[in-house]
Amino acid sequence: MPDPLLWPDPTATLTRIARVAGVGRAAVTTWRHHPDFPHPVAGTEQSPHFDPADTERWLYRHGKIGHYEPPAQPPATLTLPDGTTVTLHDAHLRRADGLVELGGYTTPPAWVPLQDAALARVQVTGLPDVTVTSATADISDHNDTRHISLIWREENQHTLTAQA
Numbered sequence: 001m002p003d004p005l006l007w008p009d010p011t012a013t014l015t016r017i018a019r020v021a022g023v024g025r026a027a028v029t030t031w032r033h034h035p036d037f038p039h040p041v042a043g044t045e046q047s048p049h050f051d052p053a054d055t056e057r058w059l060y061r062h063g064k065i066g067h068y069e070p071p072a073q074p075p076a077t078l079t080l081p082d083g084t085t086v087t088l089h090d091a092h093l094r095r096a097d098g099l100v101e102l103g104g105y106t107t108p109p110a111w112v113p114l115q116d117a118a119l120a121r122v123q124v125t126g127l128p129d130v131t132v133t134s135a136t137a138d139i140s141d142h143n144d145t146r147h148i149s150l151i152w153r154e155e156n157q158h159t160l161t162a163q164a
Contacts, residue, residue, distance in 0.1 A: 011049035109146035
């Protein structure tokens with residue numbers, strides 16, 4: 001959950017993001033060109049509104065603010081083909097346009113392959129376990145925390161049976 005003192009409203013405007021980061025609105029407009037900057041959830045093209053939690057995570061990952069308290073989301077567990085397990089804290093799962101994105105934080109930083117990552121098992125609370133034949137990882141580090149975002153096509157995901 002984002003800090004309610006920083007984000008008093010249900011969405012974050014460019015002006016609010018600028019205030020939180022201690023910069024001008026023009027800087028935030030420039031940040032929007034980063035490929036991983038959060039997408040607007042409301043508003044208009046001229047006055048977009050963003051999810052405060054996604055925005056706070058982005059600001060922290062990119063060193064724009066110096067604190068971040070991860071929300072109490074259940075972790076996800078990844079098992080690589082060699083048996084290595086990686087726990088993603090504050091796990092989030094999104095689906096859109098035939099793609100699945102799973103992201104979260106590791107402390108200390110964990111390693112996963114960046115291209116064509118195979119995942120022997122993906123465990124997300126409340127969902128059936130799956131295997132993924134090919135995923136791409138995006139990794140960003142800040143101090144002793146690593147954010148890992150894995151993206152794969154839905155057709156590369158297969159539900160594991162109870163015996164697996």
